[in-house]
Amino acid sequence: MERLEPPGLAETVDDLIARTAPDAEAERFITDRYGPRASPPVLLGAGEWSRAYAFTLDGAEVIAKIGEHGEDFAKDAAVAVLADGVGGVPKVVETGRAGSRHFVVAERAHGTYLDELDGDGMRQVLPSLLSTMRAVRALPAPGSGYGAWLPDLTAPHATWAQTLTAISGPEHPRVAGWQRALAESPTGRGPFDEASEVLAELAPACPDVRQLVHSDLLYRNVLVAGGRISAVLDWGNSLYGDGLYDLAWLIYWWPFYPSWRDIDIEAEVMAHLRETGEYGDDTRLRLRCCLIHIGLDAQSYNAFTGSWHYLALNAERALVFARGF
Incomplete structure (x- = not known):
């Protein structure tokens, strides 16, 4: 059987390079916002609408997603409250704006x-x-x-x-x-x-x-x-x-x-x-x-x-x- 791809997985090499290239503005935002409370952010991945960075905040592992659509991150925060741990929905630490973009910081899950x-x-x-x-x-x-x-x-x-x-x-x-x-x-x-x-x-x-x-x-x-x-x-x-x-x-x-x-x-x-x-x-x-x-x-x-x-x-x-x- 041919390997079929779900939507969003098919991309050119140029697309891949653009998505995974360093984003100095996003990384600087995390460093400036949290200062010595945060470890240096590491890019985990990038999707169609946002990029995800891993770092520690006050010693706890967290993920920050930064992107253009703040409503997505607000929905993450709302579901975290509704779920209250059901289904492993990570707790949200903070949401807000990162310059012209938006961000959400949540507890990091592993797997x-x-x-x-x-x-x-x-x-x-x-x-x-x-x-x-x-x-x-x-x-x-x-x-x-x-x-x-x-x-x-x-x-x-x-x-x-x-x-x-x-x-x-x-x-x-x-x-x-x-x-x-x-x-x-x-x-x-x-x-x-x-x-x-x-x-x-x-x-x-x-x-x-x-x-x-x-x-x-x-x-x-x-x-x-x-x-x-x-x-x-x-x-x-x-x-x-x-x-x-x-x-x-x-x-x-x-x-x-x-x-x-x-x-x-x-x-x-x-x-x-x-x-x-x-x-x-x-x-x-x-x-x-x-x-x-x-x-x-x-x-x-x-x-x-x-x-x-x-x-x-x-x-x-x-x-x-x-x-x-």
Whole structure:
């Protein structure tokens, strides 16, 4: 099987160099802000929206993330309060501005990234992963609305169905221009439109379940230690809606990790839901709608980044679920 990449993992050498090059301004900010209380910061990694630095503060290990979008860091802080240790959500020490950018400092968690596990490692940790996400579904979801919530705990949509079908509506500013790029891509809009039409037909039957959803479980956002989940990181993409979305996320991206292919993730998810009493007559419908949405969202991101190969792959995968599940 071809090694398929989740969105965001495909990049050029120039992109990689740009992301991992020293950021003197960020490093100087940490040194100036904390002075002798802090050890020299070390770049841990850089994603699409922020960079992460490790250092000690007053002798304790912490991580500072610095980026353009302060609302992401405010959501990390809000979830840390809501979770109160559930699921290994690191406690936040401080949030604020770093010049023209924003920052969050949180306790450092250790472990291996979930994405890097081999088949045996994933088989060992899967029960912990499923139980952790169940604990997240049980957390309070304060505020109002459905969809991507803001730091004030409000979300833009009146129903979960509206959240799902909004993927075909106005563009989010962070990925502005993706619809034109999709239309002009080698794949074109055809597969996206077919899948979104199916989603529009199915979504109104989805119940308005309102839970906390991570919605970005892979791409180095989950740490594993001792065969268990040690941390769930980066809640910037978090939603209010059907918590089955996080389980659908695993089902959707599973084939993109060949080392996990011997684990039937769909069967594992269904068994987990039956065991917890969460399986119902509408479970497959709810999962199917989430799966289609994930595929559509991936296409919008791939179009925005110009990743035509991965756009084609996600267009094909979204149609798999649009045509049946």
